[in-house]
Amino acid sequence: MAAASGSMRLQRCIVSPAGRHSASLIFLHGSGDSGQGLRTWIKQVLNQDLTFQHIKVIYPTAPPRPYTPLKGGISNVWFDRFKISNDCPEHLESIDVTCQVLTDLINDEVKSGIRKNRILIGGFSMGGCMAMHLAFRNHQDVAGVFALSSFLNTASAVYQALQQSDGLLPELFQCHGTADELVLHAWGEETNSTLTSLGNGCSLTYKGPHRRLGL
Template sequence: MINMAAVKLQKSVVSQAGKHTASVIFLHGSGDTGPGLRSWVLDVLGQNLAFENIRVIYPTAPLRPYTPMRGAPSHVWFDRHKISQHCPEHLESIDSMCDHLGDIVQDELRAGIPKHRMVIGGFSMGGAMALHLVCRHHQDIAGIFCLSSFLNKDSAVYQTSTISCVDKNWSCFAPGS
């Protein structure tokens, strides 16, 4: 069994060209890695997400046993009981990863970047992880984005007061938007 308490997330970083004044934390989907997502962005855009003052951070989820793959190790942000929106979330693994990703938020704070200058998002499972991280633990982050993502039907994210969800049917928006 992997000791998740000892995990230090690996990161692929596209540094800003000038003074570092903001950060984007971009989480990959299940089975991928930070460098894999960075490479995908390069393939799609023909260039890195590179900005004058914004650092882009692509963390890699640790290799962990993944129940839907019969316990085979995979780079996933959290475990799932099964791939179904109707089953309960594996909150223990989600909350553990929120703590580890919170360390990256803290690193950016120590670098002088306030939360209102950070955006966190992700693709697929990375988007679900971003929703949990921001909506349940770091509600003062400037923004969140999710690409081709999901939440389970009774997700703990729906219990937060920071988002409203239309029919719990994957259409989410911040109050006032």
């Protein structure tokens, strides 16, 4: 059973823009991490915070929930998985609950005066998968979506949504390290190939060590 609910307000780590706030970036962490943890990691990679003159960066933290790959152990994950693989069904119940919780976050930005087409959604690993579900299935009018070292299951509901869409879709940036041994490069490659066949692919591979951020 999903642990989150649409009424839950996520913890948020926020980096304010240096100037006037006119756009927002929602950056989702990987499984078992936190918004603060992702911000710290990016700061280590860049030797500084990810900051912009006009963009507010929001790092939300996934609510704790039982996670099947940990034998039901509690972890900060955006959704449950039956196993860490691309050849099994998606756990749509938990994915859809989190889509609603993250929609509340998007709505908060809109209420503050930021247009939907000025909101960028993305993430690392599981966060990138969650971002694709959120953008392509629920918010096709956002500015764009990015997925770093992420994959979609072979029969993903995202693909079904893209097949049924007859309007403009948010632009996708996807990248995946060739040396990634946890989220296999082949899974990201298959995701990219399927998205391309549906009219929304992009360049994918970068050479690099295991689990490095593609920034």
